[in-house]
Amino acid sequence: MELFSNFSYQKFAKFALEEARLRTALTPHPSQERFKKLEPNDGKTLIHALSFRAPKTRLLRSLTIEGTPTMQVLDFAALPEPNFDLPIFCANFFTTPRLSIVVLDLNPLYDVSIQKDYKEKYYRKLMPLGNKYSKFKIKIMQLLPWGDKITSESLRFFSPIVIWTKFSLSQYKHDILYSAFKEYFKAWLQLMDQAVEETDASRILQNREAQHKYLTWRAEKDPGHPILKRVIGEDLARDVVRDFLFEGVDTLGDESFLDYFPEYRCEDGTINKKRSMMGKSYEVRPWDANGEFIGNEP
Template identity: 30%
Template sequence: MTQRSNSLDPISLDGWRWEPFLMEAVSRLEFLNPQPYPVAPVFLDQRDSVGSASRPVQAHTQVWACSTDKCRQIRAACVEAGSAASVLNLVINPKTSFDLPFFGADLVTLPNGHLIALDLQPALKTDRLHTEAVWDQLTPIFQRWRDRLPGGGPIPEEAEPFFSPCFLWTRLPLGPEGDALIKDVVFPAYLDYLTLYLDLVMNAEPVSNERESRLLDGQRRYTTYRAEKDPARGMLGRFHGKEWTERLIHDVLFDLD
């Protein structure tokens, strides 16, 4: 088996449901001249066998990451574990010298269904300079797709500061109905959110040092919260062990500090 290197090598997971989503994002990032983002080799490609002797599960996790002139870190955590899980977590972390939100996409298949979340997540939710122009453009996109998907349910009150009013969040059943919604609704919605985000990146201008400091504080609050509350912690811990998982979360996925 050839180990992936710390370059822009493509993800390769057998049977991975979410591959078209990541490959489309990678393709659209090309015009930003992405450069490799450093990730320790132990996190680039991890494989473990879990479960019972009679029902083993092969868990395969890969990380893909790059950076650009305006984005500090663009990274994807990708998991394929057969019927146990298939996951794409894609986050774009902007540099604090640009007044940009985060891009976040969570695409998860578990034995009881699909969990889908899309958003442009604010670093400073109560700051209109940071949010108003983004939400004005994002709201029509959100409204275009939200009525075609069932609601995902409430989010915790403590999470409210880290999500926009256009948080597209749904739960879908396994089987043909869910597959059709992923193809006809989730994928085009994902492309709409991603296209808007990349347009915002292209048009972003540098901010003052004072403004950059405020954005850094907001980003730190966001990444600290996400690291503490990462819902994949339990799953990854079962697949690859607690120590590896905690290092992945703090040293790779939410590594701002």
């Protein structure tokens, strides 16, 4: 418990913002003023919300929740302007005194199992980085091994370098996670530096639609929603999800969740609240060391 009481994801967010400022010009996003002072229901939990934009980045935002001694949360993301087809930087970490649940990735804008050219463009050179933290053959040597079952419908939003893991409270593991977070974010910033602006209007529209689909999925199915509701109440949590965490879900496109994912439609027209509806579950990493998908559907 002593280790947990001294642990905070604030240093992760601080590093990322400082590193971003070295590479680009950050200016406050309009959502920052509205959400920078979130009051918890218990009067004890600490909430820090910051959001920015930059020349190639539509939204860079950070949310940390410190509910010592019960939980620590980091939700950090960087979403590109639609003029760029850059991946979306995504860090979702949830830690209690017993368990940490982690997703760290450069989420692809397009399904890499289908868009091979997109995978080649952004992930081929990053595979050594992913393999560094998710070694393949000898499980005991894996720094951050595959966490548990995940279905193919969720997998389409992940890249071959995704870190999806669970581990018990450990300073060693959190040090590894901090190292991975720093390297992954630096890798994303490098991609941002090198990104060339798209001039084809149809490609820009495709990027916009792809990001909107991603935001629509996350805004509806993100597993952190119950935590937010418990900490700040249902109404404010809904606003934080749609206007801060996944800002753009109501402005980048007109399609609804059921337009994108009709398999979730109930007979009465409402959305089925189940996390996953279809697809094979993968208990081990479904990509090989070269980023080739090896978890084919039966």
